[in-house]
Amino acid sequence: MPTIDREIHRFQEFLLHQGQKLTKERTALVREIFGTHYHFEADELLFKMKQKSVKISRATVYRTLELLVKSGLVRRVHLGEDHYHYEHVRGDSHHDHLVCTACGSVIEFNDPELEQRQLEICARKKFTPTFHNLQILGVCDSCRRKGEQPASPDRVMSIGEGAMRLRK
Amino acid sequence: MPTIDREIHRFQEFLLHQGQKLTKERTALVREIFGTHYHFEADELLFKMKQKSVKISRATVYRTLELLVKSGLVRRVHLGEDHYHYEHVRGDSHHDHLVCTACGSVIEFNDPELEQRQLEICARKKFTPTFHNLQILGVCDSCRRKGEQPASPDRVMSIGEGAMRLRK
DNA sequence: TCGCAGCTGAGACTTAGTCTCATCCATGCC
Protein backbone atom coordinates (compact mmCIF):
# COMPACT_ATOMS: atom_id res chain seq x y z
CA MET A 1 0.00 0.00 0.00
CA PRO A 2 1.98 2.96 -1.23
CA THR A 3 -0.79 5.33 -0.11
CA ILE A 4 -0.20 4.51 3.52
CA ASP A 5 3.52 4.95 3.08
CA ARG A 6 2.81 8.44 1.89
CA GLU A 7 0.83 9.20 5.05
CA ILE A 8 3.65 7.81 7.12
CA HIS A 9 6.08 10.01 5.29
CA ARG A 10 3.91 13.07 5.84
CA PHE A 11 3.74 12.23 9.52
CA GLN A 12 7.49 11.83 9.76
CA GLU A 13 8.03 15.17 8.08
CA PHE A 14 5.74 16.77 10.61
CA LEU A 15 7.52 15.07 13.48
CA LEU A 16 11.05 15.84 12.36
CA HIS A 17 10.07 19.44 11.88
CA GLN A 18 9.48 19.56 15.65
CA GLY A 19 12.48 17.49 16.66
CA GLN A 20 10.28 14.48 17.28
CA LYS A 21 10.76 10.89 16.16
CA LEU A 22 8.93 8.39 14.06
CA THR A 23 8.94 5.26 16.20
CA LYS A 24 7.74 1.80 15.27
CA GLU A 25 4.70 2.26 17.51
CA ARG A 26 3.72 5.44 15.68
CA THR A 27 4.26 3.79 12.33
CA ALA A 28 2.11 0.83 13.34
CA LEU A 29 -0.69 3.12 14.47
CA VAL A 30 -0.67 5.19 11.29
CA ARG A 31 -0.71 1.97 9.29
CA GLU A 32 -3.70 0.68 11.23
CA ILE A 33 -5.62 3.94 11.10
CA PHE A 34 -5.17 4.57 7.39
CA GLY A 35 -5.47 0.94 6.45
CA THR A 36 -8.75 0.02 8.04
CA HIS A 37 -10.80 2.40 10.08
CA TYR A 38 -13.01 5.23 9.40
CA HIS A 39 -14.76 6.79 12.39
CA PHE A 40 -13.04 5.05 15.27
CA GLU A 41 -12.46 5.40 18.99
CA ALA A 42 -9.16 5.48 20.84
CA ASP A 43 -10.03 2.35 22.77
CA GLU A 44 -11.08 0.54 19.64
CA LEU A 45 -7.71 1.29 18.09
CA LEU A 46 -5.96 0.03 21.20
CA PHE A 47 -7.99 -3.16 21.02
CA LYS A 48 -7.21 -3.73 17.33
CA MET A 49 -3.51 -3.42 18.01
CA LYS A 50 -3.77 -5.88 20.86
CA GLN A 51 -5.62 -8.30 18.59
CA LYS A 52 -2.78 -8.10 16.09
CA SER A 53 -0.30 -8.72 18.89
CA VAL A 54 1.28 -5.34 18.32
CA LYS A 55 1.96 -4.27 21.90
CA ILE A 56 1.17 -0.58 22.28
CA SER A 57 0.14 1.10 25.50
CA ARG A 58 -2.90 3.24 25.99
CA ALA A 59 -0.67 6.23 26.71
CA THR A 60 1.01 5.86 23.35
CA VAL A 61 -2.28 5.52 21.51
CA TYR A 62 -3.56 8.77 23.01
CA ARG A 63 -0.25 10.54 22.53
CA THR A 64 -0.03 9.48 18.91
CA LEU A 65 -3.60 10.47 18.18
CA GLU A 66 -2.86 13.91 19.58
CA LEU A 67 0.16 14.22 17.30
CA LEU A 68 -1.81 13.03 14.29
CA VAL A 69 -4.47 15.63 15.00
CA LYS A 70 -1.82 18.33 15.27
CA SER A 71 -0.24 17.18 12.04
CA GLY A 72 -3.56 17.48 10.25
CA LEU A 73 -3.67 13.83 9.20
CA VAL A 74 -6.44 12.95 11.61
CA ARG A 75 -9.41 14.87 12.95
CA ARG A 76 -11.09 14.43 16.31
CA VAL A 77 -14.89 14.62 16.21
CA HIS A 78 -17.89 14.52 18.50
CA LEU A 79 -20.64 12.27 17.18
CA GLY A 80 -23.12 12.64 20.02
CA GLU A 81 -21.60 10.03 22.29
CA ASP A 82 -19.80 10.66 25.57
CA HIS A 83 -16.35 10.21 24.10
CA TYR A 84 -14.46 11.32 21.02
CA HIS A 85 -14.18 9.65 17.66
CA TYR A 86 -11.36 10.11 15.18
CA GLU A 87 -11.32 10.02 11.40
CA HIS A 88 -8.56 10.31 8.87
CA VAL A 89 -8.55 13.50 6.89
CA ARG A 90 -8.58 12.46 3.27
CA GLY A 91 -7.74 15.26 0.93
CA ASP A 92 -8.87 17.98 3.21
CA SER A 93 -12.58 18.54 2.99
CA HIS A 94 -14.42 19.66 6.07
CA HIS A 95 -17.70 17.88 6.57
CA ASP A 96 -20.37 17.38 9.20
CA HIS A 97 -22.24 14.22 10.25
CA LEU A 98 -25.66 12.63 10.27
CA VAL A 99 -25.66 9.94 12.97
CA CYS A 100 -28.28 7.18 13.02
CA THR A 101 -29.35 6.57 16.61
CA ALA A 102 -30.75 3.16 15.66
CA CYS A 103 -27.80 1.48 13.93
CA GLY A 104 -24.92 3.85 14.65
CA SER A 105 -24.10 4.48 11.01
CA VAL A 106 -22.62 7.84 10.11
CA ILE A 107 -23.35 9.78 6.93
CA GLU A 108 -21.01 12.60 6.00
CA PHE A 109 -22.04 15.71 4.16
CA ASN A 110 -20.49 18.93 3.06
CA ASP A 111 -22.92 21.67 2.24
CA PRO A 112 -21.38 24.98 1.19
CA GLU A 113 -24.69 26.76 1.54
CA LEU A 114 -24.95 25.66 5.18
CA GLU A 115 -21.38 26.73 5.83
CA GLN A 116 -22.04 30.07 4.19
CA ARG A 117 -25.10 30.62 6.35
CA GLN A 118 -23.03 29.98 9.46
CA LEU A 119 -20.57 32.63 8.38
CA GLU A 120 -23.41 35.08 7.91
CA ILE A 121 -24.70 34.37 11.39
CA CYS A 122 -21.22 34.96 12.83
CA ALA A 123 -20.85 38.20 10.90
CA ARG A 124 -24.18 39.42 12.22
CA LYS A 125 -23.02 38.70 15.77
CA LYS A 126 -19.53 40.14 15.14
CA PHE A 127 -18.10 36.76 16.00
CA THR A 128 -14.90 35.42 14.41
CA PRO A 129 -15.34 31.68 13.92
CA THR A 130 -12.43 29.28 13.92
CA PHE A 131 -14.14 25.94 14.04
CA HIS A 132 -17.51 24.33 14.34
CA ASN A 133 -19.11 21.10 15.28
CA LEU A 134 -22.46 19.90 13.94
CA GLN A 135 -24.08 16.53 14.35
CA ILE A 136 -27.61 15.78 13.28
CA LEU A 137 -29.01 12.75 15.09
CA GLY A 138 -31.90 10.78 13.71
CA VAL A 139 -32.78 7.61 11.80
CA CYS A 140 -31.19 6.56 8.54
CA ASP A 141 -33.19 5.41 5.55
CA SER A 142 -32.66 1.69 6.01
CA CYS A 143 -33.49 1.85 9.71
CA ARG A 144 -36.60 3.86 9.01
CA ARG A 145 -37.79 1.20 6.57
CA LYS A 146 -37.27 -1.42 9.25
CA GLY A 147 -39.53 0.63 11.46
CA GLU A 148 -36.87 1.71 13.90
CA GLN A 149 -37.99 4.47 16.23
CA PRO A 150 -35.92 7.56 16.90
CA ALA A 151 -34.05 7.03 20.16
CA SER A 152 -33.89 9.54 22.97
CA PRO A 153 -31.60 12.42 22.02
CA ASP A 154 -28.74 11.36 24.24
CA ARG A 155 -28.71 7.63 23.65
CA VAL A 156 -26.93 6.87 20.43
CA MET A 157 -26.57 3.15 19.81
CA SER A 158 -22.80 2.56 19.69
CA ILE A 159 -21.14 3.95 16.60
CA GLY A 160 -18.58 1.75 14.90
CA GLU A 161 -17.56 -1.69 15.94
CA GLY A 162 -17.78 -1.18 19.68
CA ALA A 163 -14.30 -1.57 20.96
CA MET A 164 -14.72 -4.44 23.42
CA ARG A 165 -13.58 -3.45 26.87
CA LEU A 166 -9.88 -3.80 27.52
CA ARG A 167 -9.48 -2.82 31.16
CA LYS A 168 -10.61 -5.34 33.72
CA MET B 1 -40.49 35.37 42.63
CA PRO B 2 -43.77 34.07 41.37
CA THR B 3 -42.11 32.98 38.09
CA ILE B 4 -40.02 30.39 39.87
CA ASP B 5 -43.04 29.10 41.72
CA ARG B 6 -44.62 28.48 38.35
CA GLU B 7 -41.63 26.41 37.25
CA ILE B 8 -41.79 24.46 40.47
CA HIS B 9 -45.45 23.82 39.90
CA ARG B 10 -44.81 22.63 36.36
CA PHE B 11 -42.14 20.30 37.66
CA GLN B 12 -44.44 18.90 40.31
CA GLU B 13 -47.14 18.26 37.74
CA PHE B 14 -44.63 16.36 35.64
CA LEU B 15 -43.46 14.35 38.63
CA LEU B 16 -46.88 13.48 39.97
CA HIS B 17 -47.91 12.36 36.52
CA GLN B 18 -45.26 9.64 36.82
CA GLY B 19 -45.92 8.77 40.44
CA GLN B 20 -42.87 10.72 41.54
CA LYS B 21 -42.47 13.21 44.35
CA LEU B 22 -41.48 16.83 44.72
CA THR B 23 -38.97 16.76 47.55
CA LYS B 24 -37.36 19.74 49.27
CA GLU B 25 -34.08 18.93 47.52
CA ARG B 26 -35.73 19.08 44.11
CA THR B 27 -37.49 22.29 45.00
CA ALA B 28 -34.25 23.88 46.16
CA LEU B 29 -32.51 22.88 42.93
CA VAL B 30 -35.25 24.25 40.70
CA ARG B 31 -35.18 27.47 42.71
CA GLU B 32 -31.43 27.76 42.25
CA ILE B 33 -31.46 26.91 38.55
CA PHE B 34 -34.27 29.26 37.59
CA GLY B 35 -33.19 31.98 39.97
CA THR B 36 -29.60 32.48 38.97
CA HIS B 37 -27.89 30.44 36.33
CA TYR B 38 -27.87 30.36 32.68
CA HIS B 39 -25.47 27.92 31.06
CA PHE B 40 -24.22 25.96 34.05
CA GLU B 41 -22.51 22.71 34.92
CA ALA B 42 -23.70 20.00 37.28
CA ASP B 43 -20.71 20.48 39.55
CA GLU B 44 -21.19 24.22 39.62
CA LEU B 45 -24.75 23.73 40.79
CA LEU B 46 -23.57 21.33 43.49
CA PHE B 47 -21.04 23.90 44.63
CA LYS B 48 -23.59 26.72 44.75
CA MET B 49 -25.86 24.63 46.93
CA LYS B 50 -22.99 23.82 49.26
CA GLN B 51 -22.16 27.55 49.48
CA LYS B 52 -25.71 28.25 50.53
CA SER B 53 -25.47 25.47 53.12
CA VAL B 54 -28.23 23.56 51.40
CA LYS B 55 -26.97 20.00 51.75
CA ILE B 56 -27.62 18.10 48.55
CA SER B 57 -25.59 15.15 47.31
CA ARG B 58 -24.04 14.84 43.91
CA ALA B 59 -26.30 11.88 43.15
CA THR B 60 -29.38 14.01 43.78
CA VAL B 61 -28.08 16.84 41.62
CA TYR B 62 -27.55 14.50 38.68
CA ARG B 63 -30.83 12.68 39.25
CA THR B 64 -32.76 15.93 39.43
CA LEU B 65 -31.11 17.34 36.32
CA GLU B 66 -32.12 14.21 34.45
CA LEU B 67 -35.71 14.64 35.59
CA LEU B 68 -35.71 18.31 34.67
CA VAL B 69 -34.45 17.44 31.20
CA LYS B 70 -37.18 14.82 30.82
CA SER B 71 -39.78 17.31 31.99
CA GLY B 72 -38.67 19.78 29.35
CA LEU B 73 -37.82 22.52 31.83
CA VAL B 74 -34.09 22.17 31.30
CA ARG B 75 -31.96 21.27 28.30
CA ARG B 76 -28.59 19.57 28.32
CA VAL B 77 -26.08 20.97 25.83
CA HIS B 78 -22.58 20.41 24.55
CA LEU B 79 -20.59 23.62 24.33
CA GLY B 80 -17.29 22.19 23.12
CA GLU B 81 -15.96 21.23 26.54
CA ASP B 82 -15.46 17.73 27.89
CA HIS B 83 -18.58 17.79 30.02
CA TYR B 84 -22.18 18.85 29.64
CA HIS B 85 -23.77 22.17 30.37
CA TYR B 86 -27.40 22.77 31.21
CA GLU B 87 -29.68 25.69 30.49
CA HIS B 88 -33.26 26.44 31.42
CA VAL B 89 -35.71 26.29 28.58
CA ARG B 90 -37.46 29.61 28.56
CA GLY B 91 -40.52 29.67 26.39
CA ASP B 92 -39.42 26.93 24.12
CA SER B 93 -37.21 28.16 21.36
CA HIS B 94 -34.49 25.93 20.03
CA HIS B 95 -31.21 27.70 19.53
CA ASP B 96 -27.56 26.98 18.85
CA HIS B 97 -24.43 28.52 20.34
CA LEU B 98 -21.42 30.64 19.49
CA VAL B 99 -18.75 29.98 22.11
CA CYS B 100 -15.83 32.35 22.64
CA THR B 101 -12.67 30.34 23.22
CA ALA B 102 -10.96 33.34 24.77
CA CYS B 103 -13.41 34.43 27.46
CA GLY B 104 -15.89 31.55 27.58
CA SER B 105 -18.92 33.72 26.81
CA VAL B 106 -21.79 32.10 24.95
CA ILE B 107 -23.95 33.80 22.34
CA GLU B 108 -27.22 32.16 21.41
CA PHE B 109 -28.82 32.34 18.01
CA ASN B 110 -31.81 30.91 16.25
CA ASP B 111 -31.67 31.04 12.51
CA PRO B 112 -34.64 29.52 10.69
CA GLU B 113 -32.82 29.59 7.39
CA LEU B 114 -30.00 27.50 8.84
CA GLU B 115 -32.50 25.07 10.34
CA GLN B 116 -34.29 24.83 7.03
CA ARG B 117 -31.08 24.08 5.22
CA GLN B 118 -30.39 21.26 7.64
CA LEU B 119 -33.77 19.75 6.87
CA GLU B 120 -33.00 19.92 3.16
CA ILE B 121 -29.71 18.12 3.68
CA CYS B 122 -31.47 15.39 5.64
CA ALA B 123 -34.14 15.03 2.96
CA ARG B 124 -31.49 14.67 0.30
CA LYS B 125 -29.86 11.89 2.33
CA LYS B 126 -33.23 10.30 3.20
CA PHE B 127 -32.41 10.84 6.85
CA THR B 128 -35.10 11.51 9.47
CA PRO B 129 -33.67 14.00 11.95
CA THR B 130 -34.79 14.13 15.56
CA PHE B 131 -32.24 16.42 17.11
CA HIS B 132 -29.11 18.33 16.36
CA ASN B 133 -26.20 19.90 18.06
CA LEU B 134 -24.21 22.82 16.66
CA GLN B 135 -21.55 24.89 18.33
CA ILE B 136 -19.44 27.44 16.54
CA LEU B 137 -16.21 28.16 18.39
CA GLY B 138 -14.28 31.34 17.84
CA VAL B 139 -13.59 34.77 19.31
CA CYS B 140 -16.28 37.21 20.38
CA ASP B 141 -16.25 40.86 19.39
CA SER B 142 -14.92 42.23 22.66
CA CYS B 143 -12.14 39.63 22.83
CA ARG B 144 -11.17 40.31 19.24
CA ARG B 145 -10.81 44.01 20.02
CA LYS B 146 -8.55 43.11 22.93
CA GLY B 147 -6.41 41.22 20.44
CA GLU B 148 -7.20 37.78 21.78
CA GLN B 149 -6.06 35.00 19.49
CA PRO B 150 -8.30 32.10 18.56
CA ALA B 151 -7.40 29.16 20.81
CA SER B 152 -6.77 25.67 19.56
CA PRO B 153 -10.04 24.02 18.55
CA ASP B 154 -10.30 21.79 21.58
CA ARG B 155 -9.24 24.17 24.32
CA VAL B 156 -12.15 26.33 25.30
CA MET B 157 -11.33 28.59 28.23
CA SER B 158 -13.77 27.58 30.94
CA ILE B 159 -17.34 28.58 30.23
CA GLY B 160 -19.28 30.05 33.09
CA GLU B 161 -18.01 30.63 36.57
CA GLY B 162 -15.80 27.57 36.84
CA ALA B 163 -17.26 25.52 39.59
CA MET B 164 -14.35 25.27 42.03
CA ARG B 165 -13.45 21.66 42.71
CA LEU B 166 -15.50 19.95 45.37
CA ARG B 167 -13.95 16.51 45.64
CA LYS B 168 -10.63 16.31 47.38
C1' DT C 1 -51.77 10.04 60.82
C1' DC C 2 -49.90 6.12 58.70
C1' DG C 3 -47.79 3.17 55.31
C1' DC C 4 -44.92 2.68 51.83
C1' DA C 5 -43.24 3.81 47.25
C1' DG C 6 -40.16 6.71 46.07
C1' DC C 7 -36.12 9.56 47.55
C1' DT C 8 -31.73 10.66 49.74
C1' DG C 9 -26.63 10.72 51.01
C1' DA C 10 -22.19 8.56 51.38
C1' DG C 11 -19.16 6.67 48.99
C1' DA C 12 -17.83 2.80 45.89
C1' DC C 13 -17.53 2.24 41.14
C1' DT C 14 -16.99 3.24 35.98
C1' DT C 15 -15.40 5.32 31.80
C1' DA C 16 -12.40 8.03 29.21
C1' DG C 17 -8.48 10.15 29.34
C1' DT C 18 -3.88 12.17 31.51
C1' DC C 19 0.40 11.91 34.01
C1' DT C 20 4.75 9.95 36.04
C1' DC C 21 9.02 7.93 35.82
C1' DA C 22 12.31 4.31 35.05
C1' DT C 23 13.83 2.36 30.98
C1' DC C 24 14.30 2.22 25.91
C1' DC C 25 15.59 3.58 21.22
C1' DA C 26 15.64 6.74 16.72
C1' DT C 27 18.33 9.98 14.90
C1' DG C 28 22.48 12.68 13.98
C1' DC C 29 27.33 12.77 14.41
C1' DC C 30 31.55 10.61 14.12
Added chain:
DNA sequence: GGCATGGATGAGACTAAGTCTCAGCTGCGA
Protein backbone atom coordinates in the same frame (compact mmCIF):
# COMPACT_ATOMS: atom_id res chain seq x y z
C1' DG D 1 28.81 0.97 11.96
C1' DG D 2 29.02 2.76 16.95
C1' DC D 3 27.74 6.24 20.31
C1' DA D 4 25.39 9.79 22.68
C1' DT D 5 21.25 11.72 24.01
C1' DG D 6 16.83 13.68 24.05
C1' DG D 7 12.62 12.18 22.85
C1' DA D 8 9.44 7.96 23.37
C1' DT D 9 7.55 4.03 25.69
C1' DG D 10 4.80 1.02 29.11
C1' DA D 11 2.79 0.08 33.48
C1' DG D 12 -0.02 1.68 36.24
C1' DA D 13 -1.36 5.53 39.40
C1' DC D 14 -4.29 9.31 38.98
C1' DT D 15 -8.24 12.52 37.53
C1' DA D 16 -12.81 14.22 35.97
C1' DA D 17 -17.35 13.49 35.23
C1' DG D 18 -20.83 10.82 35.94
C1' DT D 19 -23.46 6.38 37.67
C1' DC D 20 -24.86 3.01 40.99
C1' DT D 21 -25.89 0.79 45.55
C1' DC D 22 -28.26 0.34 49.60
C1' DA D 23 -29.65 1.44 54.26
C1' DG D 24 -32.35 4.84 56.20
C1' DC D 25 -35.65 8.86 55.37
C1' DT D 26 -39.94 11.36 53.66
C1' DG D 27 -43.83 13.11 50.64
C1' DC D 28 -48.26 12.19 49.84
C1' DG D 29 -52.69 9.60 49.14
C1' DA D 30 -55.91 7.01 51.83
